[in-house]
Amino acid sequence: MASLPTAIGREAAVPWDDLRAIVSAEQVRSAGTGDRIAGVQPEAVFEPGSEKELAAALHCADDAGLSVVPRGGGTKTSWGNPPKRADLILSMARLNQVIEHAWADLTVSVEAGCTFQQLQNTLSQHGQRIAVDPLWPERATIGGILSTNDSGTLRIRYGGLRDLIIGMTIALPDGTLASSGGKVVKNVAGYDLPKLATGALGTLGVITRAVFRLHSLPHNLRSFTFETRDLTDANRVMLAVQGSKLAHTGLQARYSEGRAPAVDVRFEGTDAGIAAQTETLRKLAAPAAEAATSDVVWQARQELWSSAEAAAIAKFSVLPASVAETCGRIRLLTDSLGVHWRAVVQGTGLGWLRLEGSSTNAIHQVLHTLRPEFEKMGGSLVVLHRPAAMPAIDAWGSGGDAFPLMLSVKQQFDPRGTLNPGRFIEGI
Amino acid sequence: MDARILQEFRAIVEDRGLITSQEELKTYECDGLTNFRVIPQAVLLPRSTEQVQGIVRVCHRERVPFVARGSGTGLSGGALPVKDGVVISLARMNRILEIDFANALVVVEPGVINLEVTGRVTPQGFFYAPDPSSQSICSIGGNVAENSGGAHCLKYGFTTTHVLGLELVLPDGSLVHLGGKTLDAPGYDLSGVFVGSEGTLGIATKITLRIVKRPECIQTLLAAFNSTSDAGAAVSGIIAAGMLPAAIEMMDNLAIQAAEAAVHANYPDCGALLLVELDGPIAEVEVLMRQVDEICRKSGAGEIRVAQTEAERVLVWKGRKAAFAAVGRISPNYIVQDGVIPRTALPRVMTEIERLSAEAGIRVANVFHAGDGNLHPLVLYDRRIEGQEHAAEVLANRILELCIEAGGSITGEHGVGEEKKMMMSKMYAEPDLETMQRVRCAFDPEQLSNPTKIFPRPRLCGEQPGEYRPHPAELAGIAERF
Numbered sequence: 058m059a060s061l062p063t064a065i066g067r068e069a070a071v072p073w074d075d076l077r078a079i080v081s082a083e084q085v086r087s088a089g090t091g092d093r094i095a096g097v098q099p100e101a102v103f104e105p106g107s108e109k110e111l112a113a114a115l116h117c118a119d120d121a122g123l124s125v126v127p128r129g130g131g132t133k134t135s136w137g138n139p140p141k142r143a144d145l146i147l148s149m150a151r152l153n154q155v156i157e158h159a160w161a162d163l164t165v166s167v168e169a170g171c172t173f174q175q176l177q178n179t180l181s182q183h184g185q186r187i188a189v190d191p192l193w194p195e196r197a198t199i200g201g202i203l204s205t206n207d208s209g210t211l212r213i214r215y216g217g218l219r220d221l222i223i224g225m226t227i228a229l230p231d232g233t234l235a236s237s238g239g240k241v242v243k244n245v246a247g248y249d250l251p252k253l254a255t256g257a258l259g260t261l262g263v264i265t266r267a268v269f270r271l272h273s274l275p276h277n278l279r280s281f282t283f284e285t286r287d288l289t290d291a292n293r294v295m296l297a298v299q300g301s302k303l304a305h306t307g308l309q310a311r312y313s314e315g316r317a318p319a320v321d322v323r324f325e326g327t328d329a330g331i332a333a334q335t336e337t338l339r340k341l342a343a344p345a346a347e348a349a350t351s352d353v354v355w356q357a358r359q360e361l362w363s364s365a366e367a368a369a370i371a372k373f374s375v376l377p378a379s380v381a382e383t384c385g386r387i388r389l390l391t392d393s394l395g396v397h398w399r400a401v402v403q404g405t406g407l408g409w410l411r412l413e414g415s416s417t418n419a420i421h422q423v424l425h426t427l428r429p430e431f432e433k434m435g436g437s438l439v440v441l442h443r444p445a446a447m448p449a450i451d452a453w454g455s456g457g458d459a460f461p462l463m464l465s466v467k468q469q470f471d472p473r474g475t476l477n478p479g480r481f482i483e484g485i
Numbered sequence: 486m487d488a489r490i491l492q493e494f495r496a497i498v499e500d501r502g503l504i505t506s507q508e509e510l511k512t513y514e515c516d517g518l519t520n521f522r523v524i525p526q527a528v529l530l531p532r533s534t535e536q537v538q539g540i541v542r543v544c545h546r547e548r549v550p551f552v553a554r555g556s557g558t559g560l561s562g563g564a565l566p567v568k569d570g571v572v573i574s575l576a577r578m579n580r581i582l583e584i585d586f587a588n589a590l591v592v593v594e595p596g597v598i599n600l601e602v603t604g605r606v607t608p609q610g611f612f613y614a615p616d617p618s619s620q621s622i623c624s625i626g627g628n629v630a631e632n633s634g635g636a637h638c639l640k641y642g643f644t645t646t647h648v649l650g651l652e653l654v655l656p657d658g659s660l661v662h663l664g665g666k667t668l669d670a671p672g673y674d675l676s677g678v679f680v681g682s683e684g685t686l687g688i689a690t691k692i693t694l695r696i697v698k699r700p701e702c703i704q705t706l707l708a709a710f711n712s713t714s715d716a717g718a719a720v721s722g723i724i725a726a727g728m729l730p731a732a733i734e735m736m737d738n739l740a741i742q743a744a745e746a747a748v749h750a751n752y753p754d755c756g757a758l759l760l761v762e763l764d765g766p767i768a769e770v771e772v773l774m775r776q777v778d779e780i781c782r783k784s785g786a787g788e789i790r791v792a793q794t795e796a797e798r799v800l801v802w803k804g805r806k807a808a809f810a811a812v813g814r815i816s817p818n819y820i821v822q823d824g825v826i827p828r829t830a831l832p833r834v835m836t837e838i839e840r841l842s843a844e845a846g847i848r849v850a851n852v853f854h855a856g857d858g859n860l861h862p863l864v865l866y867d868r869r870i871e872g873q874e875h876a877a878e879v880l881a882n883r884i885l886e887l888c889i890e891a892g893g894s895i896t897g898e899h900g901v902g903e904e905k906k907m908m909m910s911k912m913y914a915e916p917d918l919e920t921m922q923r924v925r926c927a928f929d930p931e932q933l934s935n936p937t938k939i940f941p942r943p944r945l946c947g948e949q950p951g952e953y954r955p956h957p958a959e960l961a962g963i964a965e966r967f
Contacts, residue, residue: 159827159829161721161724161725161828161829162827162828162829162858163724164827184727206669216642216646217668217669219674219677220642220646227920229920233916233919233920234916235916235917235919235920235921236913236914236917237913237917237920237921239892239893239894239912240827240892240893241825241826241827241857241858241892241893241894241897242639242857242858243634243638243643243825243854243857243858243859243894243897243898244825244893244894244896244897245631245632245634245643245681245894245896245897245898245899245900245901246894246895246896246901246905246909246912246913247901247909247912247913247917247918247921247939248678248681248682248921248924248925249632249645249677249678249680249681250678250920250921250924252645252674252677252678253673253674253675253677253678253924255674255677256669256673256674257673257674261673272729273727273728273729274727276727296587299589300586300587300589300698301698302610302698302699302700302701302766303766304700304765304766304769326765326766326769327768327769327772327773329768329769329771329772330765330766330768330769330770330772332768333766333767333768333769334766334768334769372669374667374668374669374670375667376587376588376666376667377587377588377589378585378587378588405668406588406667406668407668407669435665435666435667436665436667437667437669437670437671439671453671453672454671455671456671456672457661457662457670457672458660458661458662459661459662459663459672459675460672462655462661462675462927462928463672463673463675465926465927465928466673466675466923466924466927467673468927469923469924469926469927470920470923481672482671482672
């Protein structure tokens, strides 16, 4: 059976001369405290200006026994477990170009360091978009969004990143630059490596460019909010909408302690289409009362992170029909432990939970108790953010019986354990 | 095959699950692509995951290669047997195990027929979206292996979009569960890699599929054009207007003639036919259908019809879905191709196909999924005429090269299989293929699971990844890299 590749224990010194031979002087520097990754201090920051420079630096670091952390906008560097080591940061700041927007073909090729907002600005010139709404779009980069598989409220209609990515180039620790997929929406030639690298937290290779299928920007959109009675009523409305023939592009429930849950629904399309669906929606939601609302409600997931230094935030995934039961369990547990909670749950069964309170031990206990319960239901709980004072908790949970296979894949791509060591599932 | 091994297989699947007579084995010598034929050593028909595991364990221990097979409708030779190996047919594992409407999912065994899933969930207003033309006979296991598409994947996505979870027997006989009923299971997306791996990574024994709520209304418009370029302009217009139709299909005159001859779909006789299907809320579809009508007229459409009844709609689709088989009415033999191009390259590529066709004296009928640029040129020939088969193969390959040159792909939904593996080196560089094979080495280091497909040259899993070094067989001059 495969065992965990590891860079730990290898003595390594940054090969400054080798790195400087690849690029100009200002693209290599010593790391400062601001470059820390989950408290781990790296030694150097390398800023490649091309895919080839990136691959060469990665190969050089791999040969020298350094561990490497790819970094885009740095918005989610605390996700996953803290790295066992982080010697060299590969900054994607210079690989930030939109390579080709083939608007008539509804595709775009983009470098991984491009921010989501910059890309969307380009696409919007032709009335198009990548139909995802990730966190912190102004700063988050395409590579980081893909590596963390961070999709938002549009997922219920347009699918997640793995449904929208059609091609990718990755750099491997041995210096290989490999492309897979292509520039066309429909393509089954070879293995689907873009899916594999999406959500792999940079542990298999460094994403250097990506190709996406695009959708049109909506001509109109309208949001609705319903104040429901309780958890069960919220779930009723969610399931009624999801089980209807409505063509909604957003469906979420917002829960906060001591208040009745609110359910938000979004339509996009023609005026006539939205008007007709509005009537149906109101009937489905009744007797839940419609409340004044705006498109701002779709920021609710990101809002969980505001002033969250002392809070823990976790992503969970359960069956859509089990959301009421899940939130009921969260409420019961947090009540008994004196922890405050807020959550945003989408119609897909994906939810984000914020926990806070005076006792970090109690927060830890909530997470520690919920995870096996969710896993038993066929779901999962991944810790994204933790208060500094909280006892350590594994970010991911179990890889199940597929874990040995995941490990074999890791060994094939990164046999020395150079990339993001320890940050991914079960120590990968 | 060694009698001892056969005896072990018999103990697992009993007499009725083991085929060894030459006559019966011939049934399994090819799939839907009939110009490659290999008779396997044996065919096994397991009824359970445990039996599949038992068979694969024996294969692994004895280093016997195996090829999984569903209904055998594949068009790229993906289920072509290996001479020294066995075929594992999943046809008897055909139960729908679970239907969960509240969570919009079903759990099926691999031998379940595609259309049967939709059949079972229709009364509750659901359907299973991927709809390859062979959907009335092809199996879900085969769909998973090939990542099958169909006419409606423009809007609804491919098989991979609808697979939530998999139970797999790996090539060493171990059982793993990938994905699940909930989204975003932590860890690598191995389920995403398995779908479309053409049987080279193991055998799926249970599949959790997403089902979709049927839209409030479906409208299908048929528009007749003088030429494929006029029809192509209409497609561009529809996309530019920001619409996402459920399907946009195009047929050229030769394909129309064939479909008419076969199923009397009542198509107008014209240079190119466009079939546009919109679905969604009635009010939305009605507004958009008027726009589609207008765009088609502006692009030169003569006759435009909107199917008025469900029966009319079904007939329109029947003609399209029968097109491949229908070509048999106008040509004794034909090759079905499956290239993809960026949609905007359509006029250029079509002109070039016409030129090549005239030059070779070989007719080409064209059926496209026009919305996503997936071409199905049908290269027509007569095997009885000396040299024609070869000329047709040369032309078919040339068309795929055109697709690659246009920035497209050699296959949009049929898979690489046996047929197109030599074209993979034209589409991808060596490091790309080497990297894909690292996945292969993680799943199947002994390369027993459908070993000869997809890749032009199998990578020996002991090889150090990295810079290319010639294979000993190449150095010895007994193998060539394409």
